[in-house]
Amino acid sequence: MEVIVLDTDVTFATDIAELWGIFRKFTSKQAIGLVENQSDWYLGKLWKNHRPWPALGRGFNTGVILLHLQRLREFSWMQMWRLTAEKELLSMLATSLADQDIINAVLKQHPYLIYRLPCQWNVQLGDNTLSELCYTEVQDLKVIHWNSPKKLKVKNKHVEFFRNLYLTFLEYDGNLLRQELIGCNKSRANHVEDVLNSIDEDDPCYEFRRARVVQHRTHLYYIEYDYEPSSDGNDVTLVAQLSMDRLQMVEALCKHWEGPISLALYMSDSEVQQFLGYTLSSEILRVRKNVGYHIVYRDGPFYPINLLRNVALQQVTTPFVFLTDVDFLPMFGLYENLKKSVISMGLETFKKALIVPAFETQRYRLSFPKSKAELLSMLDMGTLFTFRYHVWTRGHAPTNYAKWRTATTPYRVLWEPDFEPYVVVRRNVPDYDRKFVGFGWNKVSHVMELHAQGFEFIVLPNAFTIHMPHAPSFDIAKFRSSSQYRKCLKILKQEFVKQLSTRYSKEFNVEKRKLKR
Template sequence: MLPRGRPRALGAAALLLLLLLLGFLLFGGDLGCERRKRGGRAGAPGCFPGPLMPRVPPDGRLRRAAALDGDPGAGPGDHNRSDCGPPPPRPSKCELLHVAIVCAGHNSSRDVITLVKSMLFYRKNPLHLHLVTDAVARNILEMLFHTWMVPAVRVSFYNADELKSQVSWIPNKHYSGLYGLMKLVLPSALPAELAHVIVLDTDVTFASDISELWALFAHFSDTQAIGLVENQSDWYLGNLWKNHRPWPALGRGFNTGVILLRLDRLRQAGWEQMWRLTARRELLTLPATSLADQDIFNAVIKEHPGLVQPLPCVWNVQLSDHTLAERCYSAASDLKVIHWNSPKKLQVKNKHVEFFRNFYLTFLEYDGNLLRRELFGCPSQPPPGAEQLQQALAQLDEEDPCFEFRQQQLTVHRVHVTFLPHEPPPPRPHDVTLVAQLSMDRLQMLEALCRHWPGPMSLALYLTDAEAQQFLRFIEASPVLAARQDVAYHVVYREGPLYPVNQLRNVALAQALTPYVFLSDIDFLPAYSLYDYLRASIEQLGLGSQRKAALVVPAFETLHYRFSFPHSKVELLALLDVGALYTFRYHEWPRGHAPTDYARWREAQAPYRVQWAADYEPYVVVPRDCPRYDPRFVGFGWNKVAHIVELDAQEYELLVLPEAFTIHLPHAPSLDISRFRSSPTYRDCLQALKDEFHQDLSRHHGAAALKYLPALQQPQSPARDG
């Protein structure tokens, strides 16, 4: 019989031995990592926090078992699990992180904005974006970032056209074309002093702070220069279909939608010669690249496996047509980057696609104005104009009854020019662009406008981020609008309580590409023949640098939502005589168009000159370099009138065209009109703006501005509706 204490002691010893054995089995890999760290190889492949994809053995060959997290064929020693204890240290709070993106065209520019929104939402560090763009994307993104004014974000542009010759010799079947190969030349294209950069495709979305990705540079060994996530499909295994012959790769290969590049090491290793030699050799037996730069990266890595540092799968969850990404995200506690690497994008077939799509839509429709937040404690150069803007805003008095008018004037709206694909018109000496602005509630006018005006148009739309996506779907669903590549749509993102009507007009006017512009409003439909008639009139009148003239297009209106639009002046006069049409605002504000002299127009056979008069606001055709609209006029009232005053002050002739006309269609009153009619304060603020306008007019034009003083001092009637 054993003593009473012996069974307990033996049981405790057995339990301790069992725990030690379990610990050895579970954490033996970590002990191995620790030994390698003490041996000076902390950056060796396989010694990495988080799930790895894949682990590269010392012989450089990928084991089949290490292909994907959760792969049933993976052995216990090769599973992609958490291998080393603590995560890598994040970059210091104010360390500048560098990101490179290749972007070309209108659609890709929209994708970049969603990507940048997701980065800005989570980031805690200053960012320097290196954008390799074509001329179209640069025009769009320069304006966007200039008006976005995000603190602690620098943007540098690189001309993609200058890099084309370095990759144009490579046959490429990928839908991205030449631009899909340009990541290969980044080590030579980016500044020589830049050593580290994160390279991203435009179709990725961040779900985490990008500094966590930057921190993975710390795990590179002395020879590793490229960090990549394994390709999450069987593409490079060559078994997707019969006779499928992919480019060479290690195992499943790697996906290049997210890349960590040690540029300094690639330059030292002779990267340019390395990838060129590999590509030329493979193209002797392969007709073209199928996956653009990714094929060549993989072929180089196959030949030089020591270059690559595998990254955790969560940093590039790939939603391709043949994706096996579920094995990654089913086991992961959180995802870091979502990659829509299928040509079908959001329409890709995936049983979890709704989850990923909703995540993407969150940033697609997210209000970008909310991302203008400072990184506290990180001194950085403010965006251009930001300091002056803050000083001006600080001087405003919030107790001022006109505070919202003052604040709206100083608001810098984000501007996305040519939001949709646009083909500029071929150069013509007398061509005319219709210029107008609108908000979401006027979209229904666009189809009719396109039927009436066959020429180029430049339209500014005042929308929220979410409305911009509704607008995109509206255009894509309309055969009439989708077919018009000569209509340029420019989105000005909504901010503030008042409608910035003249800022919108100026955006549309600045983006017009023809020598002349027809300054219209969205509620008007021009005569079917007006476009051709205007071009002929400009030529006949000899307008140009020698003659400053504004051609007046007489305006009419109908009170009927449905009516037979006149095809000629004769038909219009017949409708006018029977009361189916009226001269514009005849009942509410006749002074706005009375100087056009409609009685004379009825009989006119040739253009005739009219004189400016108080409150005159005709729709005119002028040279593209005409004076801009005064942006101080926001909301309703005096926005067009002030522009005509400026034209007259600069001695533009006002010539009425005898065969031209445009017709206003009825619509519900806007919110700003309702406020103008109901609020004496609103009208008082408008009068204050008129007084300031005249002071500026006097400074610019001296005594000549006195003729406008009586008109500026006249109070506006709340009944006015034009």
């Protein structure tokens, strides 16, 4: 078996198939292909008393490694490197360059193992001149290795060319690989293709129907996630989705919610790199290991909001979830509040959805209320409003805010058409319906299905969440400006209600005339 091992800070400027072809040039004893080190590190001349690990001449850089595994096994590689490392550690005490030091020490004792790769296959962009000797024209190089701690700021006469090549690579759309990826699961790909072919391209709502079945490239847990649900069986994960224009809201959300979070992020390939840099440089986000970031790559004209919600929901490991949106800030202490409520309200046993009443502010700078009493005072002063009071009261009116003002115990409310509260439920609730994309009816349809399944809706008297202001999304603008958009949404609503009535015919009966939005 042959394996190529690459550092993550390399950029290919050629077809990797050429590198695979080099294995055919190995002799019967050669098992490791490496490029010579292009710095003076292993020569021991960098500073006074500099004492590197032993190496052949300049040593070898392990940013690009070709490994012939069968030969390494025949030569007892595992025993070979362990004995060498143990021997050197008696005097060296530790490695400076990790595996590279040990591999070089082994090759010093067993030089027959090495195949010397041409240096174009690992042009090491440190602050030295040797890398420039690897090529006469930049077109000659094969692999660019940003192995200096300075990365893109290294000194090299061609660094601008290399930097532009790297940035161009970042802008590539990963959908270029789509055909190859689908080939890994042909049955699934064929099914999707059959569904797409069955959609009438002359249908004025074709793009909506197509969006429901599009396969999006997805990268789960893009950043390290390390969290074990509490052993009490009452843990709650906050579930939300967002795009790049809402990324700055994640920091504030993490300040308000100390529990686990599952986020689905809809981004292009280049935006993912910006997201990564932002997250790792944030003092708040980089220390939070209980936030699961799941990347769904952009594809198509619509924001696949319910697909994103499903991705975030399906990765939850706690028994309960708080289904919300990223532009809402929960009251301080809501996480602990909800953990107590799910037990006292019997969510594990009964079909109940706990409603966290939603409010909103028009102020970008808000002195966030520390209690229900403070929130009520701000309502009276006009600093806060019940959510969507001015534009869409039906979405949250069933919460019965008048009763909530004086309530001290949880109270039940009845479902009504267009109800879309933010709820706490068991993790195994139905998925969101993917036919709803962009703006309109995405949460409404989910809450309607909960009602169809017989869920009770219980309002929590001492819980709240507040919507923070931001610019309107592109999808809201399309909904408001396009009559065809609104017409298609109406058709999708009618189809959903019909399907729901059929699926839950015994439990659910909808008065269709009430469903006009």
